[in-house]
Amino acid sequence: MSDTANSTLSCRGLERFLGTDENRTHVLKGVNFDAHAGKTHAIVGPSGCGKSSLLYLLGLLDRPDAGEVFVCGKPMARVSDNARTSARNAYLGFVFQFHFLLPEFTAAENVMMPMRKRGSLDEKEMRQRALELLEAVGLGDKKERLATHLSGGEQQRVAIARAIANKPPVLLADEPTGNLDARNSGLAFELLAHLSREYDIAVVMVTHNPELAGRCDRVLHMLDGHFV
Ligand SMILES: Nc1ncnc2c1ncn2[C@@H]1O[C@H](COP(=O)(O)OP(=O)(O)OP(=O)(O)O)[C@@H](O)[C@H]1O
Ligand SMILES: [Mg+2]
Numbered sequence: 001m002s003d004t005a006n007s008t009l010s011c012r013g014l015e016r017f018l019g020t021d022e023n024r025t026h027v028l029k030g031v032n033f034d035a036h037a038g039k040t041h042a043i044v045g046p047s048g049c050g051k052s053s054l055l056y057l058l059g060l061l062d063r064p065d066a067g068e069v070f071v072c073g074k075p076m077a078r079v080s081d082n083a084r085t086s087a088r089n090a091y092l093g094f095v096f097q098f099h100f101l102l103p104e105f106t107a108a109e110n111v112m113m114p115m116r117k118r119g120s121l122d123e124k125e126m127r128q129r130a131l132e133l134l135e136a137v138g139l140g141d142k143k144e145r146l147a148t149h150l151s152g153g154e155q156q157r158v159a160i161a162r163a164i165a166n167k168p169p170v171l172l173a174d175e176p177t178g179n180l181d182a183r184n185s186g187l188a189f190e191l192l193a194h195l196s197r198e199y200d201i202a203v204v205m206v207t208h209n210p211e212l213a214g215r216c217d218r219v220l221h222m223l224d225g226h227f228v
Contacts, residue, residue: 004070007034008202009058009170014067016053027053029225031067035202037169040193042213043206045222051206052174054222058204059092059172060084072169089118093163093201095173095192099155101147107134107158108143114165133161136198137191153184160191164199171196173205177212185209 004010016028027050035041043051056062057069060076069076071091076084093114101110111130115121121129134143137157139150147155156176163171173192177185189212196203205216213219221228 004034005073006036007070008037008072009033009035009204010070011054011058011064012068012070014054014057014064014069016050016057016062017065018053027225028057028064031226033058033220033227035170035204037202038197038200039218040196040203040205040216042216042219043204043222044208044210044213044219049222050225051222055172055174055204055206059094060088089114089166091168091170093166093168093171095156095159095163095171095176097175097178099159101155101158101162103146103148106144106146107139107150107161110147110158111162111165114162118166129165130161133165134158136195137161153180153187156180156184156188157191160188160195164195164201167199169201171201171203173203175206175208177207177209185212189215 004012011031011033014028014031017024018027019025031054045051057064064077067077071087076087108127108130111133112126115126115129131140131143134140137160139154139157142150142154147158150158176192177188180188192203192205195201207213
């Protein structure tokens with residue numbers, strides 16, 4: 001296994017218990033993983049095996065009971081909430097099965113949202129980058145459309161553009177195509193793979209679609225809380 005310092009996102013010996021009393025479940029049982037820049041990684045496995053739980057830990061949305069998560073070489077499991085929040089904003093992008101766009105805002109405004117949160121660009125720069133990203137996902141002509149006036153596949157592409165708005169080195173996606181038809185799943189996947197190469201992003205994608213998983217650079221099989 002490669003050194004954690006050489007990978008964009010890594011974890012070692014991750015353990016996670018969820019629930020209390022008789023519902024307490026050992027969900028992750030010593031997970032090791034390395035994701036590399038410019039590569040797509042698929043995590044596959046049966047429902048309930050722990051894929052989303054792992055993604056929450058890798059995304060610094062939850063803390064492990066044991067083990068460590070390294071983001072760009074830095075250990076993150078036990079640092080302060082503030083340090084985790086700023087690492088999340090600087091290094092991590094997220095795409096979920098349901099895109100969670102803000103319906104009352106345009107495509108461009110949705111893509112600008114993470115840039116506003118980060119606060120390093122002025123209005124004009126943010127708008128310019130949003131337009132570039134929307135062009136990259138094939139929606140340059142729909143930048144001023146309200147999110148609710150876009151198709152499901154288009155909304156998911158806006159969500160992908162939003163996820164890479166701050167040019168994160170890591171993109172985490174939980175069933176990003178789970179809500180799309182076969183054609184749009186293929187398109188959304190191609191887009192993720194293309195952006196990964198183009199911007200040198202480590203893409204980590206949970207998927208139930210074996211065909212899409214097979215098109216990733218690496219496929220990791222999870223079973224009952226660990227990789228097999
Ligand atoms: N709050 C909780 N209390 C107890 N068990 C939980 C809790 N949340 C999740 N679990 C259990 O953790 C296990 C892993 O859940 P997780 O959501 O990570 O699965 P998954 O692999 O993403 O499944 P799916 O493919 O269905 O999305 C499941 O068995 C689930 O029942
Ligand atoms: Mg899941």
